[in-house]
């Protein structure tokens with residue numbers, strides 16, 4: 001069942017089309033990431049869901065009721081923003097209990113809920129500490145606990161982890177996902193970080209220029225991107241031009257065994273991930289290449305190669321670091337992993 005449904009939702013600010021005709025179904029209990037570069041409209045979309053902005057056109061429905069005109073405080077959604085917006089002069093416990101206090105809940109209930117929520121976010125026993133004494137990651141948890149205090153029906157987070165350093169951020173991504181699974185709460189997170197979206201989401205919504213480009217499971221977006229923008233934004237890829245030739249296809253005049261373009265298509269853009277390019281000895285595979293740079297990352301080896309089709313990046317298994325800059329090699333592209341973009345899909 002869909003918890004949240006957006007039908008043709010558009011938001012204009014004067015001449016700026018911030019969100020353009022968004023259609024979105026968020027199943028109950030799912031974890032959705034709105035992903036895209038700066039200015040693509042993801043925050044505006046989130047703010048409309050939260051009730052902080054009103055759509056210029058379209059309908060937002062929650063649990064089968066239209067909520068376009070329902071004020072923020074009557075939506076019963078929990079929200080966490082990048083700024084966290086904690087009250088610095090209040091203790092951790094007072095921060096978390098705040099939404100309960102303004103709803104007139106009794107003291108004993110508030111105190112019990114604070115203990116429960118601090119356990120939930122793995123921060124037990126700090127209720128009396130001033131917020132100012134907490135680390136970034138701890139503050140993050142307090143903000144999450146406060147947003148969950150009133151058992152929201154929908155949990156909305158806008159770049160909640162972007163102020164954290166890389167390592168803590170990765171740990172919090174896993175924690176947030178595990179927390180969401182335990183609570184079963186429908187969750188929407190805005191992020192510009194594709195790794196973050198891959199870690200947490202069961203559905204990723206990729207946006208660009210106000211428009212939703214693709215909405216799918218992370219692995220399907222990675223393996224079957226809808227267009228070149230999505231392919232390039234989510235993970236690393238090689239975008240190349242393929243030409244139809246003799247019932248097959250070529251790239252820079254080299255045949256690509258196993259690749260055919262759709263009927264009637266003479267030229268198409270294709271995407272192939274670095275791990276689907278294999279580097280062979282010179283002459284063994286169809287596409288000649290020269291090693292330009294080798295990056296050994298420990299967990300894998302990346303090889304940058306100059307070819308007649310432009311630079312191609314290949315990824316090899318850990319330890320396969322036997323190539324030298326200047327080596328003449330050849331490349332084989334796995335045809336099953338090539339994604340061909342129909343004309344006009346380049347977004």
Ligand SMILES: Nc1ncnc2c1ncn2[C@@H]1O[C@H](COP(=O)(O)OP(=O)(O)OP(=O)(O)O)[C@@H](O)[C@H]1O
Nearest residue numbers: 013016018036037038039040041042043044045192
């Ligand atoms: N209140 C506003 N008034 C005018 N234009 C706005 C307003 N809010 C957003 N915009 C414009 O709408 C577009 C989408 O902005 P939005 O903040 O939703 O993007 P975003 O993807 O969240 O970007 P970022 O990651 O930088 O926050 C941008 O062109 C932005 O300048």
